[in-house]
Amino acid sequence: MEHLIFDNFDKLGRIAVASALVYLLIVGVTKLSGKRSTSQLNNFDWVVTVMIGSIGASTILLKSIPFVEGAASIITLYTLQYLVTKVASISPNFSSFILSEPRIVFYQGQFLPEAMRKERLCRQELECAMRAEGINDYSQVEAIVFESDAKLTVIQKPEPDNIKPAVDGLPISQSIKTLMQ
Template sequence: MWFDSWSDILRVVSVGSAAYVAVIAILRLTGKRTLAKLNAFDLVVTVAVGSTLATILLNSDVSFAEGVAALALLAALQLVAATMSSRLGVGRSVLTARPTLLVVEGRLLDDAMKAQRVSPDEIRQAIRSSGHGDVSRIAAVTLESDGSLSVIANDKIGDRSALTGVQNTAAATDAQGK
């Protein structure tokens, strides 16, 4: 149907404007982390906030107050989860995946790649995207907890302290000693 009524359009405009202001206020109150792209859990919350906003806008069975309550609940739960994740080691291990080392000193770690379902082509793409053309000159490639690939060249590896907490760092230490 192309058009139902002007009152429906007026409802979308008025409730949509109010919901937009409510989302901005809630996000400002709960901080930058609420919609951060740090891990899969954060992505789920971001999608849920978008879905909730769409429901508020388009579903006349959901009142504005119910929608704002749902948005506030999502933001509050994300705040609790982020606090647990940042302050409790157990909370972080439950809510986020540890980063995993996939390349050490130009050597692709086949077992780690299989476990994380990452192909050699994806690793080479990340290396190219970082401006490098020679895999043998890469000290480390890490699959981060948000799903991105971080590339560290041999001339940028330093003392390897950035690899602290990354799975397979023993492989990096072994490769460094060789």
Template sequence: MENWFTASPDSLFVIIISAIGVYLAVIFLTQLAGKRSFTKMSSFDFAMTISIGAMIATTVLSPSVSFLQGVTGLTAIFLLEIFSNFLRKRFKIYRKTVDNQPMYLMKDSKVLWENMQSARITEGDLRAVLRRNNVHNISQVKAVIFENTGDISVIRDLNSKEVPDDWIFEDVK
């Protein structure tokens, strides 16, 4: 416990240099892999974000992991992301395996209780989302969709003459 507030100048210098190096490596690798590397679109993306954070912390703070080892690990994770994106674009079965599928929580003002239960969304959660989206009456709701990111989208039906494009709902279950 007495070592909590002590550090040698050399160890602090190594931490600062490692932090700068890892920071630059992450910027470079993100440019190489694309901004999608840090989105929350799929479980693979989520795992990648967590892995990168853990590797950065370990590389910067752990004396047992060298800078070269840390950057190699980060590079491997980013290469996995690039390869996964390649597979997602080419193979529908892979995309379905790693991507979360959006689902209706409400459709045409009707609450879909089975989907609510599957998504682990409570009735109170749904009401809060509707209030945040300025829904005054349940009849205003065309659809509420639990997105693959974990966000909830509300499509309002304020003008029943205007029909939303089917393309918007194409991958929603």
């Protein structure tokens, strides 16, 4: 309890310098690694982000972890993330192994209970996504897709005279059926 508010100036100085160094390192490496590092997160990206945050905090606060060791850990994680995402962009098999596929959880007026159960989603979450899009009636919804980045995409029913291609030149309803297979 004696060091609850303040310990000493040496420790405070070390933490201030380590904070600045870790901050510059993470900002620099994030810039070098590209937009992917700060994009909407899928499961893999989320895990790496949490690990980098944890290592950064440990490097700042724990005297037993020198900056160079923390930096090596952070750079290693960014490098692994880069390599994994590079391979995933080239190999569809690896991509489907490492990333989750989008799943349709509502289609043409019907909740898909098995899909919702697998994704651990409840009806209220789908309704919330609809409201966020300004939709209050299920009859206006063609489908709701649970995306790889854990966002819910609400696809409105197309108006008959305004059907536009969505995927590979197919109308939205046909594109959704392709996703469901």
